[in-house]
Amino acid sequence: MEFIIALLAILLVVIGFGIRIVPQGYVFVIERLGKYHNTLVPGFHVIIPFIDRVAKRVSLKEQVADFPPQDVITKDNVIMKIDTVVYFKVQDPKLYAYGAERPILALENLTATTLRNLVGELELDQTLTSRDNINSKMRVILDEATDPWGIKVGRVELKNIIPPEEIQRSMEKQMKAERDRRETLLEAEGHKQASITRAEGDKQALVLKAEAERDAAIARATGQAESIRLVYEAEAKGIEMLKAANMDERVLLIKKLEALEKLGDGRATKIVVPTELAGAASDLTFKTEMLGFGNNTPVDTTAPKQSAPKKDDPCCSDSDKGATTKHFAQSHVDFEPTK
DSSP: OHHHHHHHHHHHHHHHHHEEEEOTTEEEEEEETTEEEEEEOSEEEEOOTTTEEEEEEEEOSOEEEEOOOEEEEOTTSOEEEEEEEEEEEESOHHHHHHSOSSHHHHHHHHHHHHHHHHHTTSOHHHHHHOHHHHHHHHHHHHHHHTGGGTEEEEEEEEEEEEOOHHHHHHHHHHHHHHHHHHHHHHHHHHHHHHHHHHHHHHHHHHHHHHHHHHHHHHHHHHHHHHHHHHHHHHHHHHHHHHHHTTOOHHHHHHHHHHHHHHHHTSSOSOEEEEHHHHHHHHHHHHHHHHHTOSOOOOOOSSSOOOOOOOOOOSSOOHHHHHHHHHHHHHHHOOEEEEO
16 A cells, blocks of 8 residues: 555656646757757646756747947057947747857857957947947848857847047047037127128118108108299299289389389399389389379478578588488499390
């Protein structure tokens, strides 16, 4: 009885050794008697104990390999440190298990050598500005080289590029000089635009001032022309009204005498009077005196006439007075008849 129980226990242990449960995202590479037999996918499996064994547990998930910085020499003999990050996944578990002894280490060394080859063809400035180009070339090279290992390289990134301290200081100075240059250019451009704007403003102000003066001059000239036109229209209308009234020559003669009176009120020392106007004036004066229209002031004939006593002028005699008065009258207004 005890023997049967012991035999059942051994049988259960053997069966336990033969049961394999593969988790999701993993596969098991099975060897039978030291030779590859098959690959167990995720799920429940039973193998033969002591004959079949799990040779390698392989993850099918994408993996990230962060390699330490590598010393790289550029084409212009600048030594810098560059560390890379490689994203890969196992595409063929059998090749991954039997293709390389240590596939991750092989991938790291292959990445370092490929990086040195690519950066050795570039100068420092090109290395700093050509990351995308380097990444794409490294991905293609690593993908082709790791196909026999069952690895699919999906992406390669240059994580850090660390130049020497002297180069960093030089780059900082260069960057500062470039920023100073840009600042100077921006200030100069700003002054230029401000000067152009001020000049355009002054130009517009001068143009507007000239236009305003022109408009004012035109308005003044238009006003003067309109006033002159109105004066002449009024005079023409007056002449037309005089013609329409059928005025005789005597009224026209009176108008001429009024005009002559206005001329005499001025500062002119010599007035030229037409012969017919002078004759008409003398004739009119004679007729007025004859008819008694010259002086309308009443005269008292009953009162005795008294003459004021004459006083001798100590400065001059009577003859001198007459000559002086005659000279004064001739110096102010001279009527000369014209033929």
